[in-house]
Amino acid sequence: TREDVNSLKNVHNNKAVKPLNRVGGSPLIRPYNTYYKFVVFRHPFTRMVSAWRNKYFYKNYGIPMIKLSRGVKAELEFYKDKEANLVTFPEFVRGIKHGIVDRHWMPQTEICQPCLVQYDFVGFFEYLDSDTNYILDQVGIEDDVVRADKVSKAGLKLSTAQFTIQLFNALSPEDVDAIYEFYKKDFLLFGYDKDVNSPHFPFPSIHTIVNS
Numbered sequence: 782t783r784e785d786v787n788s789l790k791n792v793h794n795n796k797a798v799k800p801l802n803r804v805g806g807s808p809l810i811r812p813y814n815t816y817y818k819f820v821v822f823r824h825p826f827t828r829m830v831s832a833w834r835n836k837y838f839y840k841n842y843g844i845p846m847i848k849l850s851r852g853v854k855a856e857l858e859f860y861k862d863k864e865a866n867l868v869t870f871p872e873f874v875r876g877i878k879h880g881i882v883d884r885h886w887m888p889q890t891e892i893c894q895p896c897l898v899q900y901d902f903v904g905f906f907e908y909l910d911s912d913t914n915y916i917l918d919q920v921g922i923e924d925d926v927v928r929a930d931k932v933s934k935a936g937l938k939l940s941t942a943q944f945t946i947q948l949f950n951a952l953s954p955e956d957v958d959a960i961y962e963f964y965k966k967d968f969l970l971f972g973y974d975k976d977v978n979s980p981h982f983p984f985p986s987i988h989t990i991v992n993s
Contacts, residue, residue: 819916820893823906824973824983825964830945832886833873842883843868846876870948874956877963890966905971907984942983949977 823831846868847855859866868876877886884892895903902919904912949957961968961975968975972986 814899817902817920818898818900819902819904819919820895820898820900821904821906821909821912822889822893822967822971822985824942824945824985825888825967826949826960826975826977827941827945827983828889828906829877829886829960829964830870830948831941832883833868833870834941834944835885842876842881845881846872849875849879871952871956874952874960878956878959888964888967890970895970905985945983946977 844856844859847859847866850872851858855866890896902912902916904916952960957975967973974982974986976982
């Protein structure tokens with residue numbers, strides 16, 4: 782119902798939402814393989830930047846990252862003034878290159894396994910508004926329940942795509958290539974362009990994938 786969908790403000794902390802691995806299930810076995818299954822992918826670079834903007838202050842990831850660049854004393858400085866010692870984007874890039882990975886920025890192909898799971902619909906974050914409405918239609922939820930253009934921008938002055946262009950243009954070609962290699966399967970499978978200066982960035986070269 783409309784009320785059920787609108788109540789899911791944060792799926793990570795909602796007890797009503799149970800990941801399959803917590804109930805001993807898998808999208809490859811019954812009854813879960815008979816469910817309507819969809820997945821939404823996003824340009825790897827904008828997804829990475831979004832994770833950095835929202836997750837970099839987590840001590841589990843931020844402290845190991847700043848230690849790579851600033852040494853062992855960085856942890857003490859971080860706790861003295863967290864706002865002044867947040868992870869910079871180049872430090873975030875370096876952390877990924879050194880194997881510091883979390884589900885928020887690991888390759889989507891590793892999380893969602895699109896080559897193993899037969900999704901009924903594969904959508905894209907860049908078309909979230911139309912893809913969301915399509916999914917709701919398929920599962921029988923009528924009315925305009927969720928619209929991506931109504932999601933709060935949280936006071937950010939630049940969109941994530943615009944910010945991504947700035948950040949990646951400031952990186953060295955070697956760092957851009959390294960991050961591309963990290964996400965290479967995502968790029969190849971869904972037709973994303975690694976050139977942030979492309980007029981089509983961040984849109985994929987394909988739009989909708991529907992399995993019959």
